[in-house]
Amino acid sequence: MSGDDLALVLDLDAPIPPYEQIRQQVSAHVSAGSLSAGDRLPSARALAADLGVAVGTVNRAYRELEAGGLVVSRRRTGTVVTGAPTVPxxxxxxxxxxxxxxxxxxxxxxxxxxxxxxxxxxxxxxxxxxxxxxxxxxx
Missing domain, CATH: 1.10.1200 (Non-ribosomal Peptide Synthetase Peptidyl Carrier Protein; Chain A)
Known part of the structure; x- marks a missing residue:
């Protein structure tokens, strides 16, 4: 799977905020190996439109992922997976x-x-x- 094929599902009635659901699911895809280092995630605007949430919601999830070291965001390249943490x-x-x-x-x-x-x-x-x-x- 590449970032363009990213399959995320949000439950807007869940007690978990949408940004956290996005963060958890992207993190799980990285851990499972369905997203690899170098894969580009969809733009915040495109993912927000696909999921029916505000762009700020996706931006917050991407910031959380970046803070955790799973992705890096740059203006020209977008948000790119850096790789999964090494797990024994x-x-x-x-x-x-x-x-x-x-x-x-x-x-x-x-x-x-x-x-x-x-x-x-x-x-x-x-x-x-x-x-x-x-x-x-x-x-």
Whole structure:
């Protein structure tokens, strides 16, 4: 699949904002290998028209993807996939096994994602991420 053939589906009634749905789906396509380094994504205007959302919605998704290092946006070349982050084979196999087992048990994608998010919360982080807090008042 190239960026021109990008198949995204939005659920405008979902609690997840449309920009986040776009970000998640593009990220999933990159992780699955259906989008590769060098593939161009549709222009924000074209994708917005295809999905029936505002151009700003697509621009926000593209900014989030760029912040995550999955794409780079340039004026003349548009938004281009930089590539998937390197995932160890053992982690990829475990993810595929989780997906297969979950589907075999009749779980939907949302339920599987909830299971994974729960496991992430329960697992100790190698580098804890701290929520930003306001600076302490000067004394």
């Amino acid at each position: 084979d053992s982690v990829q196999r475990a993810a595929e096994e989780l997906a297969a087992r979950g589907r075999a048990a009749g779980l939907g994608d949302g339920a599987l994602l909830d299971v994974l998010r729960g496991a992430l919360l329960a697992a100790p982080a190698a580098h804890p991420v701290r929520a930003s807090s306001p600076p302490a008042p000067a004394r």
